Amino acid sequence: MGGTHMKLLHTADWHIGRTLNGYSLLDEQKYAFKQILKIAKDENVDGIVVAGDLYDRAIPSTDAITTLNEMFKELNIDNKLPIYAISGNHDGAKRLNYGRDWMEFNNFYINTLLDESFTPVETPDAQLFLLPFFDPMDARVYYQKMGMSEEDVKNIKTIGDAMSLVLKDIYQKFDPAKKHILVTHFAISPSATDIELTSETTSKVGGLETLNTSLFDKFDYVMLGHIHTRFASPSENIRYSGSPIKFNVKEAKVKSNKGLYIVDTNKKPNNDDFKEILPGTDLIVLNETWETLLDPDFYSKQPVNKDWFAITIKQFDRTKHVSTNVRAQLQEIYGTVVELDYDNIEKKNTDSDSSKNINKLSNEEVVDQFFESITGDELSKEQKSLVDNIFVELRGE
């Protein structure tokens, strides 16, 4: 511990076990982790905050479990770094709860249930409140258990209602001699006039309910997970670290770099707190004509056979390339093509080549795409989980 101040590494949204169009991101996640560990050691931090969505799914694969366990072990057991973690909406709160009481013996704190959030981790300088993702129903169950009247319990309707109550109880635990740090996993937006205000506690952003920053103004600092870019941070002391890696083509298009924050409880937050995490294998987005893509002058300047490519072919005329195996030809030049698309309007009808390489798709994704092609709808979150678990079983775990 630093004694009178505290230096924390803030990361979030690791989503261990996530795939991109069937390509495992585990190696990329391990590569990012090595950098997180190196930054932690170089900066001599007092602890690592992981603000939720440790796994990508409630019932992660055994590979994901083994990987996360190894990462935590390397940080906490091998390098004696305290960990302050919470579960996010992607994690299975009750599953991830297993073993947490033993982890505390080594300064590894992980909260996954609302009940656990009201006792802060006490350091000489600060109180760390670890508030996992929860929903209004969790709050109703908790407050009913605590003896709240049925009437009042029923009035907990939105996440704003729930969060107001939870924070009120957390504020009761404040030690005025210390800094107060919150680690949590929600969508939080500024309470600004350009957002459609729906209540004192929540706003609607693009139709989705988000919490207002004003709810959290008693904290010295709030470390967030949930949104994958740090540019969504609603204020200078309420920040998203973003995810350590790019998870999809949309994120790759934005061209914003990934990283983490180093937060010193004695310093005013600023842009220098950000430390970049470099990709091992980057995701390169190309939107070019077929002729350009096949032009050696163009592709010799690309990181071919090293990074991954998401390619959209502009103005592609399928009638001129009836016998061309588009994907095979591009892969021969570029290496791994994780996504292939066409920007001409009638692509659905003229495209005889699958937009994804079916051999590279996971079984789960084959089902997803089949469903989408038949029904025109995407699988719901629940349906995806269901499909995933069928294949977990079929793989014979």
Place this chain on the structure above:
Amino acid sequence: MGGTHMKLLHTADWHIGRTLNGYSLLDEQKYAFKQILKIAKDENVDGIVVAGDLYDRAIPSTDAITTLNEMFKELNIDNKLPIYAISGNHDGAKRLNYGRDWMEFNNFYINTLLDESFTPVETPDAQLFLLPFFDPMDARVYYQKMGMSEEDVKNIKTIGDAMSLVLKDIYQKFDPAKKHILVTHFAISPSATDIELTSETTSKVGGLETLNTSLFDKFDYVMLGHIHTRFASPSENIRYSGSPIKFNVKEAKVKSNKGLYIVDTNKKPNNDDFKEILPGTDLIVLNETWETLLDPDFYSKQPVNKDWFAITIKQFDRTKHVSTNVRAQLQEIYGTVVELDYDNIEKKNTDSDSSKNINKLSNEEVVDQFFESITGDELSKEQKSLVDNIFVELRGE
């Protein structure tokens, strides 16, 4: 620690999360656990051995996870009792591995992978080798990793081949100054002449390959899990503790009591080592005529509305009882009837009443029974797992 000797509580096959025809056994398992804890404290043991099959399934329900976590917490954190545990064939070895490195900080040792089995837990008096369930493929992977020639790896065909190699390596770790205790989870039978010997290491019992006791003769004591009755123990120092509770009607019919062993490393094993665990709710098996079952003189002597009943009706003539709701009438008298059967030959055709109470069946079991009634076959282990996981998901975890 006892200093020059060691007193261990030996239990196994908890199968937390198991159900009986849709009736949860969690309460019964918790009731047995309380007795295990009480015996441990009364006997002042130096540790608790749980010899595999902690859960009933590789991907247990969140209720099962929470329950097992609480049990371990009560033993190891609240009561500071060391735990020596392994995974069995029902457990998911890689899933159960999560967090084990932190548990060791508090003398909770759990091995789930073959690789972990060669380092014993050292106590002043003994070496405890915790060897989880594994299959020949696990041994092949392990020995390949250890640099064994491809030829030799290919020769690991049976569990006998694998076990011989594993034990040879374990024997290398023996400290001659100490007692040597093995905790493992396999079918082991005496190497007697009345068993069809198939090799030096294994026998066939009822067509199933089992390991011979002779393989294990270098150990002072072997604590086994896998077979649910202590009467399957193959020798006086190689013993099954049996499961703490009855899991099915077949076990209830045998009328053997359940319990655990208290093993003192300085004493010769004997029958007094057995400590009984009483059922909270017993499982009573009745095989009587309809008239007897409805006779107050008979049922007033039964633990009605307290224990659970598995009832087979003798010589039942359905034509005489066309409008009788057999199950409802029996439940009114007896309370919980977990199984209802008929011993007349043409029961399948004359029985208009379902043999199981569909309202009490879990969703999983409804599917099982539907499948069976349509195809005449039982669901395979893989199919059952698949069905289970679909419902885990549908319950919205």
